[in-house]
Amino acid sequence: MKVVVDEVKRLDALRRYEILDTPPDGAFDRITALASKMFNMPIAIISLVDNDRIWFKSKFGIDGVEQIDREPGLCASAILSNEVYLVENAIEDPRCLTNPLVCGEFGLRFYAAAPLTTKEGYNLGTFCVIDKKQRYLSREQMQMLEDLASIVVDEIEIRLAARKTLAKSYQRITQLELENKELRGQ
Template identity: 55%
Template sequence: MSLDTDGEFERLNALRRYAILDTPPEGAFDRITALAAEMLDAPVAMVSLVDANRIWYKSVHGPAGLREIARGPTLCGAAIEEDGVYMVEQASADPRTQEHPLVTGPFGLEFYIGVPLKTHEGYVLGTLCCMDTRPRSADLRQRRYLETLAAIVMDEIELRRSAAQISRLSEALAAACSDLERRACFDPLTGVLARAAMLDRTARLLERAVAGTKGAALLVVDVDRFKGINDTYGHGVGDRVLKEVASRMAGSCRGGDLLGRIGGEEFLAVFAEVTEEEAMTIAERLREAVCRTPVPLPGGAPLEVSVSGGLRAVAPSDKPAPLADSMAEADAALYAAKSGGRNRIVLSDGSQMPPPAA
């Protein structure tokens, strides 16, 4: 009997889906083949998987080191074509097998019995088989034992596949959760921290700052005349400006500093382990990074962009204040920067760096 081409194609696809070929030996399968050999009083028992051009053995009880043979007219290859037990009682006298290499070769096989390993979908992947060099048979009880063990082999293969699927699903779920967390934490337009994540991390950083040796500082930054940019050039250009401003400020922050978008054109930068003077220097560096070079526009003249900022320093000696209070003070300083001519940084006590040269 020969396998139909379409059926063999589907069978081989099923075998690939189980991803069991060329896997290391496993104790569960080795125990089954040892038990099969004992129950049938046979020197050799195998779990075989019938590939396109080879018979590969997941487990071998008997000949050491045997892992695969060419498929050809093999006994296991014939056994997978049967609906039930396939048995040869005297191979040297059986027309089906008398020319088989295992029969004519040094092994001198005479007895073979194999039970197909059938998936839930009905595809036969291989066999659980036993071999002997003596002509003999297997009684009904032995055949039932072998069928039961073959079902256990198939259960192990199914469990192995299910475990692999669960592992892949777990990895996919972890990746999805990581992606959701990333989406929740970062602003999709500018790539800096989103408002909720920024405020949460800021609160924790400030708690550590007041317990440290230097302190920290909050800088609320607003893009100057941003509504006019949107009204004149459109929201596409406005988005381009926001991304460029965020990128330039992020490039001027230090490791350990935070930067987030907390409103339409409003950003919050938090500097860790700084004195008030150091914070003002960093804030000026951010402002300068934005206004130093015009933002290039596709098909048009570059756009001059500037930002204004309000800075609130938090010293270690300060009593821990609610974040909202510190933010309100920084916002008031930002308003003073806007009122004072824009493109400048103002401290919450009203002082400021010298305004930029005209």
């Protein structure tokens, strides 16, 4: 699928899902914990790239951080791709040399992210695995990361569909109650 790079439309799509700043969710947390085990990585994150920040819907292996600035952000770069964005050794990768997560105290060395791509082609964020040491992923592992990202998007879609169904049901109940009142002459 081709990535849609219209930032205004991408942000509109992100907001349509009403997922930013929502409470922790056990399903997403289980997926990031599973990814950490599958890839033998200390950190796994489901991130959503907003206008000026990268917000973590779920994170495994880091505590006390809910979001980071969008620039310079690896996730902000990864959403521009339609495949796994891979940084095997960040300290030697020209894309990362000024990134504070690489140069600073955190010491990021490895980053692999599959975009969270909607059926319309908008990359809402990423599913990423991170390490503080140089690592490599096989093609099979990259495919697994893409599969996990697809599962996350499916979960986001299911939640949106459920909210829409509930809203329609509520509207229908309200309409029936009004009709009932009218029939009873109230």
